[in-house]
Amino acid sequence: MKTSRLAALIVSALLFSGCGLFKQKAADYYLGKARKTAESRNPPQAEVESAFANIEKAISYDPGSAYAVELLGRLADSASQNxxxxxxxxxxxxxxxxxxxxxxxxxxxxxxTTFLAARGDTGGLEALAGQAQELAGAGGEEQRYCALLADLAARASALPWLESEAYLSLNKSAETLFEKASAYEAGAVKVRALKGETDKITAKDPGIKKYAPAALVSASEVAAGDALRDSEAMEAIAGFNVRAASDKAFRKGVELTVQGNASLIKKEYAQARAFYQGALNYYPALVDARRQLAEADFQEGAALAAAGENQKAAVKLLNKAYGGATAVIAEASKTGNLIPFVKPAKFLGETYSLKAADLAALRAVEGARLRNTARLEREFKAALDEALKLNPEGRLARELLERYTKDGF
Structure with missing residues (x-):
């Protein structure tokens, strides 16, 4: 007897067992078929697709099945590995x-939620959070608790991605930066509130946890812990938003700095410098723009030196970058950077790296003509040490250390 005909007979027979029992039996039947594929070694793609279809059929009969979800995850993991x-x-x-x-x-x-979080789908996570928020107000206390956990997991999972999107916008779009910074702050406020609410519920009734899947409880706790770990960064973002909304000069300075970053990536050095200088004209305390101005001078000076073109201009730019980086270090050590999404330690560490790289470039270009070599080498080593201490993962600092260890100053 053909398999399809046998399946039809089994399903038909189940119709006589009552609606509820029929649905459960039908779901079990399709899940059993899918389980065989999930446990198989390297099944053909057609069989895998059929297994997914069988799980969907099982879910249509038993939409609340936790086992169907668990099997679905196992099947997806197994199929992906194959x-x-x-x-x-x-x-x-x-x-x-x-x-x-x-x-x-x-x-x-x-x-x-876990699927969308792994892919950085902040829009999808926001939609799930909105659904959970509605569910929290539509049922009893057990439903409310589970819905709050789902809302918390979705919103907390989105925060690191919003932070990443804001960081990437630093070299692209000021408007995106402002938008993501505002979204991040609003999300962080909501996550704090949700965490407080779920903690209050479990403190009042510890037994309520049994109504939520352990995976949901764990996911919400882990996501919230990660999202709320860096309170200083969250405060910096909130302060940035307040300043950007209330101080037009600051906001304009940030806009020009981001435009400068976009030009610098394209190696349009003169244009980048014009944007950074414009930013400082609007807001002289914007140390972020001052640091990038030194970066532009260094990059152009190093490029001229590497190409063997106009060594005099190269040295002039490198000396200017050296002075700029030194001034930024002094200022940032007191105030920190004003544009968030680059942590203060990383900002300062990268500026020390810039100073060390600039000194190394001056040594390479000037050679024996470089004056005060011993003092400058001490400065180089001190800057490199600080760079590695503040930002151990910094690529430039590690490359400079490797080169210095091998070739000296």
């Missing part, structure tokens, strides 16, 4: 269908 590139998307599709059929399937909600 080289099936579409497995994760099929998993996400099935999870979305499960939530459409049963919004209170907390296991599916947690799994989809």
């Amino acid at each position: 080289g099936f590139s579409g497995a994760q998307e099929l998993e996400a599709s099935a999870l979305k269908k499960a939530l459409t059929a049963s919004p209170l399937n907390w296991s599916a909600r947690e799994a989809l």
Whole structure:
């Protein structure tokens, strides 16, 4: 007897067992078929796709099934490891269908949150958070608790990605920077509130945790812990938003600095310098622009020296960059940087790296003509030590150390 005919007979027979029992039996049947594929070694793609379809069928019969979600994850992981590139998307599709059929399937909600968080889908996470917020106000205390956890997991998972998007915008778009900074602050405020609310509920009734899947409880706690770990950075972002909203000169200075960064990436040095100087004209205390002005001088000077063109101009630019970096270090050591998403230690460490690189370039260009070599070497070593201490992962500082260890100053 053909397999398809046998399956039809089994499903038909189950119809006589009552609606509820039929649905459960049908779900178990399709999950059993999918489980065989999930446990197989390197099954063909067609079989994997059929297994995903079987899980979707099982979910259609039992939308609240936590086991279907767990099996779905195992199947997706196994298929991905075997080289099936579409497995994760099929998993996400099935999870979305499960939530459409049963919004209170907390296991599916947690799994989809994890899926979207791994891909940095902040829009998708925001949508899940909005759904969870609605569910929190639509049921009893157990539903409210689970919904608050789901909301917390989604919003907290989005925060690191918002921070990353803001960081990337520093070289692209000031408007995106302002937008992401505001979104980050609003998200952080909401995460704090949700964390406080869930903590209050569990303090009042510790037993309520049993109504939420362990994976959801864990996901919300881990995501919130990661999101709220750096309180100083969160305060800096909030302060930046206040200043950008209330001080037009500061906001304009930031806009020009970002435009300068975009020009610097294109190696349009004169244009970059004009933007940075414009930023400082608007807001002289914007140490971020001053640091980038020194960076532009260094990059152009180093490029001229490497090309063997106009060594006199190269030395002039490198000396200017040296003075600029030294001034920024003195200022930033007291005030820190004003544009967030680069931590103060990293900002200062990268500026020390810039100073060390500039001194190394001057030594290479000037050679024996360089005056006060011993003093400058001491400055180089001190700057390099500070760079590595403040920002151990800094690539430039590590390269300079390797070169210095091998060739000296």
